[in-house]
Amino acid sequence: MAPRRRTVLAAVSTATASAAAGCADLLADTTEEDGSDPETARDAATAFVEDLANDRFDAASERFVAAERNRRGDPGRLERFWMGYGSVSGGFEEIVETTEKSGTNATAIDATLSFARGEHDCRVVVDGQSRLVDCGVTDEYERPSYVDSSAVATEDVSLAVEGCSLPGTVATPADGGDVPGVVLVHDSGPVTRDTARGGTQAFTDLAEGLATRGVATLRYDKRLPACDVSPGEYTLDRVTVDDALVAIEELRATEGVDPDRIVVVGHGLGGRAAPRIAARDGDLAGVVGLAAPARPFHELTLEQLEHKVSVGDHEWADLVTVYETWTDEIERVRSGAYEPTETLLGKPGAFWDSLAAYDHFGTAAEIDAPRYFLQGTRDFQVSVADDLERWRTELDDADATFETYDELDHLFMPGEEPSVEFAYAVRNNVAEDVVGDLADWIDGL
Numbered sequence: 001m002a003p004r005r006r007t008v009l010a011a012v013s014t015a016t017a018s019a020a021a022g023c024a025d026l027l028a029d030t031t032e033e034d035g036s037d038p039e040t041a042r043d044a045a046t047a048f049v050e051d052l053a054n055d056r057f058d059a060a061s062e063r064f065v066a067a068e069r070n071r072r073g074d075p076g077r078l079e080r081f082w083m084g085y086g087s088v089s090g091g092f093e094e095i096v097e098t099t100e101k102s103g104t105n106a107t108a109i110d111a112t113l114s115f116a117r118g119e120h121d122c123r124v125v126v127d128g129q130s131r132l133v134d135c136g137v138t139d140e141y142e143r144p145s146y147v148d149s150s151a152v153a154t155e156d157v158s159l160a161v162e163g164c165s166l167p168g169t170v171a172t173p174a175d176g177g178d179v180p181g182v183v184l185v186h187d188s189g190p191v192t193r194d195t196a197r198g199g200t201q202a203f204t205d206l207a208e209g210l211a212t213r214g215v216a217t218l219r220y221d222k223r224l225p226a227c228d229v230s231p232g233e234y235t236l237d238r239v240t241v242d243d244a245l246v247a248i249e250e251l252r253a254t255e256g257v258d259p260d261r262i263v264v265v266g267h268g269l270g271g272r273a274a275p276r277i278a279a280r281d282g283d284l285a286g287v288v289g290l291a292a293p294a295r296p297f298h299e300l301t302l303e304q305l306e307h308k309v310s311v312g313d314h315e316w317a318d319l320v321t322v323y324e325t326w327t328d329e330i331e332r333v334r335s336g337a338y339e340p341t342e343t344l345l346g347k348p349g350a351f352w353d354s355l356a357a358y359d360h361f362g363t364a365a366e367i368d369a370p371r372y373f374l375q376g377t378r379d380f381q382v383s384v385a386d387d388l389e390r391w392r393t394e395l396d397d398a399d400a401t402f403e404t405y406d407e408l409d410h411l412f413m414p415g416e417e418p419s420v421e422f423a424y425a426v427r428n429n430v431a432e433d434v435v436g437d438l439a440d441w442i443d444g445l
């Protein structure tokens with residue numbers, strides 16, 4: 001049986017940003033040859049992967065240049081990085097092939113790695129003395145088999161929201177007319193229309209999967225990173241609700257879409273905001289929450305970080321530092337002892353004020369539209385016990401349906417326990433059952 005650390009889920013955390021992007025930055029000026037020995041760089045990268053495959057994370061860390069050993073080369077980070085591959089594709093088998101790119105200050109070795117359930121890509125950046133500088137997941141996205149590209153027509157649109165414009169994409173059934181429509185609403189943080197994270201694009205899967213099944217969709221870049229938002233204006237309405245309402249009107253006006261059958265589908269924070277979006281619109285046909293948080297959001301944020309700190313056998317110093325800082329900040333969020341422009345738990349005080357003023361349970365109970373809540377059992381950010389069941393209890397007398405999915409994570413993608421963030425960058429797709437259940441529920445409205 002493969003070691004546990006090879007069969008668990010990991011992903012790119014807020015504390016580390018994108019390892020793959022870091023690799024690309026280090027090789028901005030690339031040439032075929034720069035005088036470094038490609039065999040030496042290749043050997044260093046191969047030895048590094050072998051250390052990871054044999055759970056020698058301390059040894060792998062020692063291969064990093066001293067300046068990066070406590071950051072990108074932290075044993076705890078490397079352990080979670082390796083977990084990401086194993087959680088999606090099982091035990092490691094071999095290095096299939098390697099290629100190289102030489103830059104002014106470093107050489108990148110791109111390795112194709114074979115696992116029990118598929119192949120994935122990894123980039124290892126090595127300096128001129130065969131010391132590692134960085135490593136990252138470099139998988140490219142692939143459309144799932146349940147998407148029929150020939151059955152989907154796409155069109156780029158621009159949403160004229162207050163203060164700026166947001167690029168978006170409408171996907172419609174190629175041969176359909178008078179079809180229902182879905183507006184996809186993002187989770188917290190800066191997110192693009194595809195929710196691209198390395199080798200995954202959850203909103204692309206949902207949008208094109210639903211369009212294949214006869215449901216039009218509109219997805220768009222979130223206000224962040226598309227537009228500037230001052231800390232004092234960073235509220236739930238400003239960064240989520242207001243723009244979703246503009247998107248709904250855009251989809252209503254789209255040719256071939258039935259304006260009376262528009263559904264909002266919110267993921268994460270977007271799922272929590274979905275009842276507010278419906279209440280303000282007043283005429284939606286349905287409301288869907290995908291992994292919608294029910295707990296106080298600051299409590300949820302801290303528990304997510306507790307999971308990131310505790311998973312794996314090696315401590316990750318950067319995460320521990322963030323955890324200690326956020327433990328103090330959460331007490332201030334609870335007590336309201338902060339200014340609207342002050343950043344706490346990674347968000348301005350105005351955001352925490354806006355959440356505190358929003359009764360998501362009461363709003364969801366009062367809207368005149370069917371509600372549908374979906375939750376994966378492997379999601380460490382939002383859970384069945386602490387979130388989905390609270391929605392179920394609060395909406396006991398309402399027109400609400402609840403669904404759980406075994407072995408799916410926060411992105412509704414399959415994997416193995418335990419769940420951590422690096423896996424969000426490892427090539428994977430939203431489970432077909434989720435897309436099918438959503439399409440069927442919408443068709444029945």
